[in-house]
Amino acid sequence: MPAPSLADALPSPFDGVRAHMLEEVMMVVAAAQQLIATLLLPSQYTTMPGNQGFVNAAMKTVMAAHVPEILREAGPAGLSVEDIAAKSNMDAGKLARLLRMLSTYHIFKEVSPDIFANNRISASLDTEKPVSEILRDPDNKYTATSGAAAFTALICDTAKAAAYIPDTLLDPKTARSQELTETAFARAWGTDEPYFKWLHQPDNVARRRTFDAAMTGLGTLGNPKEILDGFEWGKLPEGSVVVDVGGDVGTAMQVLYDEHKHLKYVVQDREPVIAGAHTFWKTHRPEALAFNQVTLQAHDFFAEQPVKNARIFFLRAITHNWPTPYVLRILAQLRSAAAPNTQLVLAENIASYACRASSAANGCGLEHGGPGAAPHEAPEALLPNWGLAHDFVYTMDIWMLLSYNAQERTIKSFVELLGQAGWKLERVHRAPGDKFPRLVASPA
């Protein structure tokens, strides 16, 4: 197979097989980053995180100016920066500098002086919609797309709040806060509302729709079927009830439903989300609602849990959205509603330490989580947590911090958290490349 090219805007055949050689890819990426850190002057290397702020700002600007879409319509020969700037109402000289810096980071390609084209990476920022359609309805630019570009747009937007992390963490008034309103995000935008309330303000319509599309994009980054592994769903008795708490429209339950028809499913979320869930199931699996195999239920997970006969409470990407005192309230409601045989399955990112698991001093021991708790480490000489090849969990962690005072957790903090809410962690399942490893707990 030819090596994937950074010059073409077309997908590479490599994209199709990449998932089957994930470990080799991760090894090369981690090693490449380690070589950069080794070979640059330390003082050069430390300027790189600062530079990434500039890259981020450039990317946000060109995406807001629809440059990836303009360049798709221009084709592989590219377009002069004057023509791109005319279409996006920008200064050509300034736009050229943004595009040249991004091309230096392999995002876009300068085909000849001041002529730019998409490459494989900038093409991933493309919504694939006609520019005319985007200009007609800019609030819905990312609606009904794969969500991949929306996810990057959301990250770029979030970077503004990231700039306020030092002010927030060094101010004694907010340094130790576990409140949803005392965050870098609130400081950046001058709001005293929690993130999601702010997001639903009328002047944030475009941002909210980008967020919704980005969540779809997030789902496509990993393997949505990974939840089938790590728990023996097939061995649960006929008619066992699985409750997806904060399940959004129920995409996780759809995967389980397709595979395990002997179970009954309840998808719970906030009222407006459940309204959308009805449309989702009626469109994709109408028979599931008709035969009462799937129930959709508006429920606030801070209130008393109405399902008292659950065999499984399933939560995916929920605990990472909330500061610890709030997560304890959610888990305690589930514990109060649990029967002796109820199990809790959390599908969450797990933050590995940046040291070897054998280093007891860093608390990375099997004793904290049982089988599966040990992370799949990179071989010696590389950082055990795979460095840049696995930075997603750490960048998400800081994202959760700045938006909600929330966090991604280590196994050790999951054990403590679950213990405080009356649950005992029994086992952990994480396979290489898993997006949301599964943690299985029982009433303590």
Ligand SMILES: C[S@@+](CC[C@H](N)C(=O)[O-])C[C@H]1O[C@@H](n2cnc3c(N)ncnc32)[C@H](O)[C@@H]1O
């Ligand atoms: C990150 S999403 C995860 C969605 C889903 N579990 C998944 O993995 O696709 C968080 C979900 O929590 C829901 N949520 C937020 N606050 C809630 C509350 N108080 N009660 C119930 N659900 C809530 C949101 O509506 C959203 O669907």
